[in-house]
Amino acid sequence: MLDLCLLGTGGMSPLPKRWLSSLLVRFQGRLMLLDCGEGTQISLKMIGWGFKEISTILLTHLHADHVAGLPGLLLTIGNSGRTDWVTLYGPQGLSRVVDGVRAIAPHLPFPLEWMELTGGDGLTLDGLEVSTLAVDHAVPCLAYALHVPRGRRFNPERARALGLPVALWSRLQAGEAVEWQGRRVQPDEVLGEARKGIKVCYATDTRPTPELPGFVHGADLLVCEGMYGSPDDLPKALGNKHMLFSEAAGIAEAGRVGELWLTHYSPSLTDPEEWLEEATRVFPNTRLGYDRMTTTLTFTDSSE
Amino acid sequence: MLDLCLLGTGGMSPLPKRWLSSLLVRFQGRLMLLDCGEGTQISLKMIGWGFKEISTILLTHLHADHVAGLPGLLLTIGNSGRTDWVTLYGPQGLSRVVDGVRAIAPHLPFPLEWMELTGGDGLTLDGLEVSTLAVDHAVPCLAYALHVPRGRRFNPERARALGLPVALWSRLQAGEAVEWQGRRVQPDEVLGEARKGIKVCYATDTRPTPELPGFVHGADLLVCEGMYGSPDDLPKALGNKHMLFSEAAGIAEAGRVGELWLTHYSPSLTDPEEWLEEATRVFPNTRLGYDRMTTTLTFTDSSE
Numbered sequence: 001m002l003d004l005c006l007l008g009t010g011g012m013s014p015l016p017k018r019w020l021s022s023l024l025v026r027f028q029g030r031l032m033l034l035d036c037g038e039g040t041q042i043s044l045k046m047i048g049w050g051f052k053e054i055s056t057i058l059l060t061h062l063h064a065d066h067v068a069g070l071p072g073l074l075l076t077i078g079n080s081g082r083t084d085w086v087t088l089y090g091p092q093g094l095s096r097v098v099d100g101v102r103a104i105a106p107h108l109p110f111p112l113e114w115m116e117l118t119g120g121d122g123l124t125l126d127g128l129e130v131s132t133l134a135v136d137h138a139v140p141c142l143a144y145a146l147h148v149p150r151g152r153r154f155n156p157e158r159a160r161a162l163g164l165p166v167a168l169w170s171r172l173q174a175g176e177a178v179e180w181q182g183r184r185v186q187p188d189e190v191l192g193e194a195r196k197g198i199k200v201c202y203a204t205d206t207r208p209t210p211e212l213p214g215f216v217h218g219a220d221l222l223v224c225e226g227m228y229g230s231p232d233d234l235p236k237a238l239g240n241k242h243m244l245f246s247e248a249a250g251i252a253e254a255g256r257v258g259e260l261w262l263t264h265y266s267p268s269l270t271d272p273e274e275w276l277e278e279a280t281r282v283f284p285n286t287r288l289g290y291d292r293m294t295t296t297l298t299f300t301d302s303s304e
Numbered sequence: 305m306l307d308l309c310l311l312g313t314g315g316m317s318p319l320p321k322r323w324l325s326s327l328l329v330r331f332q333g334r335l336m337l338l339d340c341g342e343g344t345q346i347s348l349k350m351i352g353w354g355f356k357e358i359s360t361i362l363l364t365h366l367h368a369d370h371v372a373g374l375p376g377l378l379l380t381i382g383n384s385g386r387t388d389w390v391t392l393y394g395p396q397g398l399s400r401v402v403d404g405v406r407a408i409a410p411h412l413p414f415p416l417e418w419m420e421l422t423g424g425d426g427l428t429l430d431g432l433e434v435s436t437l438a439v440d441h442a443v444p445c446l447a448y449a450l451h452v453p454r455g456r457r458f459n460p461e462r463a464r465a466l467g468l469p470v471a472l473w474s475r476l477q478a479g480e481a482v483e484w485q486g487r488r489v490q491p492d493e494v495l496g497e498a499r500k501g502i503k504v505c506y507a508t509d510t511r512p513t514p515e516l517p518g519f520v521h522g523a524d525l526l527v528c529e530g531m532y533g534s535p536d537d538l539p540k541a542l543g544n545k546h547m548l549f550s551e552a553a554g555i556a557e558a559g560r561v562g563e564l565w566l567t568h569y570s571p572s573l574t575d576p577e578e579w580l581e582e583a584t585r586v587f588p589n590t591r592l593g594y595d596r597m598t599t600t601l602t603f604t605d606s607s608e
Contacts, residue, residue, distance in 0.1 A: 013380045016350040020376070038342055038376040046320040064375045064409045071372040072324070072342040076317045096407050103404025105368045 002027050002148055002198050004221070005294045007043035011205070011227050011242070011264040012065050019043060019291055020065045021264055023202055023223055025146060027128050032056040033073075034144060034202045040069035041076050047292055051080035056125055059090030060204055061141035062097050070097075071105035078109045088114040089123070089130075091140035117142060133215040135206035137241045143203035143215060150299050151175075153192035162189065198297045201257070204264045207238070208247045213254035220297050222255065223289065224248040226262035229275025233266075242266075245275050249282035263289040306331050306452060306502050308525070309598045311347035315509070315531050315546070315568040316369050323347060323595055324369045325568055327506055327527055329450060331432050336360040337377075338448060338506045344373035345380045351596055355384035360429055363394030364508055365445035366401045374401075375409035382413045392418040393427070393434075395444035421446060437519040439510035441545045447507035449519060454603050455479075457496035466493065502601045505561070508568045511542070512551045517558035524601050526559065527593065528552040530566035533579025537570075546570075549579050553586035567593040 003026040008019035020037020024044065031054040033040070044051065054077050060066060070088075077086060088098060094116045102112075117123075119134025119142055129147040134140070154173045162185060168178045175187050201216040204225035216222050227242035228234075237244050245262060252260035260283055265272055272288045279286040287293075307330040312323035324341020328348065335358040337344070348355065358381050364370060374392075381390060392402060398420045406416075423438025423446055433451040438444070458477045466489060472482045476491050483489075505520040508529035520526050531546035532538075541548050549566060556564035564587055569576055576592045583590040591597075 013383055014346045014349060014376075016346060019346060038373065039346060042318045042320060042323060042343060045318060062408075064379050068372070068375040068408055069342065071368045072318075075368050079317055100404040100407025103400050103407070104366075104372055 001299075002146070002200065002297045003049075003294070004200065004223075004297065005047055005049070005292060006223065006261065006263060006289045007033075007040050007047075007292065008037050009263045009265060009289045009291055009293075010037070010065070011225065011266055013267045014039060015267055015270070017291065018265065020069070021060075021204060022069065023263075024049065025200070026053075027148065028126065029053060030055050030126060032058065032125070032128070032146075034058045035060055035066040035204075036069040036073055037065050038068045041073045043292060044073075045076075047294070051077045052082045054082070055084065055086060057086070057088045058130065058144055059088065059094065060143070060202070061091055061137055061139050062093050063139065063205070066205075067097055067101075070101045074101065074108055074112065075105050078107075082110050085111050085113055088112070089117050090114070091134075091142050092116050092118070093140065131215075133209075133211055135203060135212065136209050137205045137207075141206055143201065143206065143212065145199060145201045145215060145219065148198040150195045150197040151191075152187075152194055155190050155192055159190045164190070196300065198299060200297065203251070205242055207241050208243060208251055212251045216251060216255040216257055219255065219257040220300070221259050221261065221295070222252050222257040223261045223263055224251060225264035226272070226279065227264055227266045227269075229269055229272060229278055231278065236266075245272075245279040245286075246282050249279040249286055252283040252286065258285065260286040261289040261293070262286065305603075306450070306504065306601045307353075307598070308504065308527075308601065309351055309353070309596060310527065310565065310567060310593045311337075311344050311351075311596065312341050313567045313569060313593045313595055313597075314341070314369070315529070315570055317571045318343060319571055319574070321595065322569065324373065325364075325508060326373065327567075328353065329504070330357075331452065332430065333357060334359050334430060336362065336429070336432070336450075338362045339364055339370040339508075340373040340377055341369050342372045345377045347596060348377075348380075351598070355381045356386045358386070359388065359390060361390070361392045362434065362448055363392065363398065364447070364506070365395055365441055365443050366397050367443065367509070370509075371401055371405075374405045378405065378412055378416065379409050382411075386414050389415050389417055392416070393421050394418070395438075395446050396420050396422070397444065435519075437513075437515055439507060439516070440513050441509045441511075445510055447505065447510065447516065447519060449503060449505045449523065452502040454499045454501040455495075456491075456498055459494050459496055463494045468494070500604065502603060504601065507555070509546055511545050512547060512555055516555045520555060520559035520561055523559065523561040524604070525563050525565065525599070526556050526561040527565045527567055528555060529568035530576070530583065531568055531570045531573075533573055533576060533582055535582065540570075549576075549583040549590075550586050553583040553590055556587040556590065562589065564590040565593040565597070566590065 007022035019039030311326035323343030
């Protein structure tokens with residue numbers, strides 16, 4: 001189970017009710033942020049999920065509308081009583097930004113570490129698999145895919161038929177072979193088909209790229225920028241390396257995702273509703289993101 | 305005439321409806337900020353006074369709750385089309401923070417300059433006189449007084465009696481002697497008593513100091529921190545170098561100011577109303593600041 005909350009949905013500059021980019025993910029009690037624009041900590045305070053369990057912050061890129069919330073957020077994490085590591089991940093240049101953040105927030109009661117990532121790098125964070133893709137913006141920028149793998153279904157009838165004691169089941173379930181009455185029992189003997197896990201993707205700020213549909217393929221949810229709604233804004237989208245609603249929907253469609261949330265609207269786009277059809281015509285299951293829009297994703301494989 | 309808006313009234317960490325410290329001042333079309341906590345640009349967007357005329361930012365000190373809004377604000381000032389200088393003033397250490405801000409917001413379309421001030425330093429900014437006082441916090445911290453001087457009243461009857469042409473009046477009004485029909489006319493001959501200007505003071509984060517009442521003396525408005533309301537929080541106020549409501553009121557009373565606005569509340573102080581009487585008992589004309597509280601100050605001298 002994965003809880004998500006879109007803390008801010010504005011690009012570049014905030015509007016009074018639309019703050020800057022951040023997506024919060026809760027998995028097994030741990031909190032992870034993707035981007036941290038100004039106002040992130042205020043939005044977090046509003047939803048009340050707490051600060052102390054924030055262990056990981058993934059940054060798409062280092063423009064201020066995606067990172068300027070870091071000094072305040074880190075201090076508030078510190079004030080929440082956290083003493084464990086917090087780790088920042090982001091593209092090339094992250095060290096320089098961390099230096100800047102530390103100039104504004106020099107005293108933190110927890111160790112802060114950071115790692116610069118290159119597209120294609122992967123991480124496993126307490127059972128959550130994170131993969132990255134280099135995308136196409138004015139500065140180095142990464143899309144992220146989060147994947148919660150799901151174990152193969154365990155077949156208790158088969159295990160009983162083999163006479164295996166229940167004490168050995170969990171090891172087989174975890175994919176380990178076990179010895180029982182002089183015989184080596186392989187996991188394949190008691191496990192069924194692979195099952196679909198949960199996959200969430202986050203892609204902002206970028207032009208559509210040929211790799212994006214494959215990267216987001218089969219995601220339950222794609223959170224994707226929709227900087228501009230009107231097709232007339234294509235020249236701006238090309239010039240500023242952003243997407244139209246219809247382009248984000250094209251990626252969702254090509255990647256056969258379950259649902260698309262649009263985010264990172266231009267401040268000039270005061271009424272995203274006006275252009276929603278530009279997206280739904282291409283990918284019907286599109287929703288307009290808004291600040292503090294929340295969902296919970298669960299395993300949905302029909303073989304459950 | 306001076307317009308003021310308290311953009312944020314929270315100390316340390318924001319609450320959902322109480323953001324971090326900032327006071328906006330508008331004088332003759334120019335905008336000046338005192339402090340710039342996270343969320344300042346959002347609050348500014350809400351009130352709609354614009355960004356392009358922000359020329360000056362005065363910082364009391366360099367804790368993140370007073371400066372973390374700078375990167376986003378500066379970028380939004382840039383996006384507003386400003387190309388003129390913006391100047392930051394603050395205590396010792398400002399250079400380091402500016403480096404941090406520039407790491408997060410490296411590209412600005414206007415020149416940014418900064419100057420470190422020591423208590424006692426004064427500035428004159430387009431007719432607005434700014435003075436500073438070193439106060440008592442955990443790090444170097446300045447209180448600010450803004451003063452709009454008012455010219456002495458011009459006496460047109462006297463000017464007419466001397467036979468002075470109207471074309472010469474404005475020079476006399478500005479304090480300049482003029483030659484007329486072979487005689488040197490001194491301003492004193494046509495100007496009345498000195499008149500009270502407008503004075504606003506801003507003091508946060510600090511313990512009360514012996515110099516503060518003199519520094520704020522006669523201000524029309526004192527905007528002062530009230531980190532804690534309950535007298536039981538005195539040990540915290542002493543330890544963290546902040547004030548109780550009653551202490552802020554004591555400064556207002558001793559300084560014979562016109563009105564006191566409390567600000568910079570602790571996040572633990574969820575209902576400042578509960579403790580207002582702690583202040584009004586000492587200084588009746590106390591008001592609880594809240595985000596986007598606004599006023600206009602005008603010349604009030606009765607000799608007008």
